[in-house]
Amino acid sequence: MFASKIEYGDEKRAAMAKVFKMYDQRLNTANALDFDDLLIKTVKLLRISPETRQKYNERYKYILVDEYQDTNALQFALISFLTEKQQNICVVGDDAQSIYGFRQADIRNILGFEEHFPDAKVILLEQNYRSTQTILDVAHAIIDKNINQKKKKLWTANPGGERIFYYQAFDGDSEARFVASKIEEHQRRRGDSRIAVLYRTNAQSRLFEESLRRMRIEYNIVGGFSFYERAEVKDVIAYVTPAMNPFDDIALLRVINTPTRGLGKTSLDELQRQAKAAGSSLWMTIASITDPDLPLQVNLTPRAKEAMRSFRKVIENLIKKVAESNGADKPVSDIVVAAIEDTGYASSLRIENSDEAEARLENLEELVNAAVDYDKQEIDGLRDFIDHAALTSDTDKFDGNAPVTLMTVHSSKGPGVSGRISRWFGGRNISAFAFDQRSEGTGRGASAGICGDHAGGEYLVRDPFDAAARLRRGDRG
Secondary structure, eight states: OOGGGOOOOSHHHHHHHHHHHHHHHHHHHTTOOOHHHHHHHHHHHHHHOHHHHHHHHHHOOOEEESSGGGOBHHHHHHHHHHTTTTOOEEEOOOGGGOOOGGGTBOTHHHHTHHHHSTTOOOOOOOEESSSOHHHHHHHHHHHTTOSSOOOOOOEESSOOOOOEEEEEESSHHHHHHHHHHHHHHHHHHHOSOOEEEEESSGGGHHHHHHHHHHTTOOEEETTSOOGGGSHHHHHHHHHHHHHHOTTOHHHHHHHTTSSOOSOOHHHHHHHHHHHHHHTOOHHHHHHHHTOSSSOOOOSOOHHHHHHHHHHHHHHHHHHHHHHHHTTOSSHHHHHHHHHHHTTSHHHHHHHHOSHHHHHHHHHHHHHHHHHHHHHTSSSOHHHHHHHHHHHHHHHOOOOTTOSEEEEETGGGSSOOOSEEEEOOOOSTTHHHHHTOTTOOOOTTOEEEEEEOOTTSOOOOOOOOOOOOOHHHHTOOO
16 A cells, blocks of 8 residues: 555545554554555556566466456556466456446446457357346336447347336335335235335435335345434434433443544443442433532543543533424424534544445435424424334334345345336436436436336336435535
């Protein structure tokens, strides 16, 4: 790695660079390499040493590469060096499946394959064995809009399948209700066939979950927890809870060191011991320990005491916001946003800057959307929202043989079901060009399509729109 070359810019980049430099130093001290180092240093060695290049060109006479569309610049350089002499290379890939650009995959590697290896023979694998021709035609209508691509037209010997039905919903709520009603109708007509609901990211499962629960349709989630069972959602709810009831010890224990404040197990054990000895709540014990005038004498380090002061301030600010929000236009969503932002929770995920952190931020965006929905309803605001989250979490333990399965498109490779309902989020106006040339598809409208396959399944296609990205950007507006 090249930690010394990182430029220090804003606070986030500076913090990341500092950690990265320390990490790089630890690796050097341990005489160790991580996965990226294996690529970087191998390519560097092959670049500066003709003798090494020749040695491995002679050793590896044939190079095979799978998922070539997902290779990055370093991997391409490695392949180029290893095939410099023999030029014996076989790659398998599909430019239409290139989805890892955010991990630096470079689609130009596969699009320019014949330029890099002009003597190569290209074999198009166009026969499909799993889908119907109807589904393949729809997929082709979508992918054919790509400007840069390897042209191909898939076909199958399977029956044609039922035709596409296109539906445009007013918003996400009406879309989810529509999907649930179609599933119920499908189950009445066709019995116990299995159905999958597909969406792009796990954060998009919430509305479908709630609609299915309202109609008492059991479901499973593949590759993750149900929405209100996800750790980041439970963390934020645990922050909101003491803002309403600071004497909830379970909620306080969950978030007192989330994000990390330097309170380890020893400190938390001492806090609970003091609370038990005094017959008091954790909140009152924290208040006593952090009392500026007459602090409770406890066996805690100065750092732990300072961390408790910081946590006390966070909760007191949330309590104040709850008091100020009474009668406000957005009492629930304002408090939820404060619990995400003012606690440092969102900023810790942004600093982490990983795929998992990004997914958690998306879930928190969806939690804000859920809070906004509550602001629109004539119900008991924040308290009802907390109770709803808790009760939903308790009822999200369905039988593994439930007839409906929710999963991301990425997780859907492999599992077999008789029907699928798919929610697609690609580029803008995907259904406008794929199915309905009359539809402009602007705004927050949701476009959906239903079609049946040869097994009687159903498919739903959703027109993409940009969800609020305040949390990902760090905006508070």
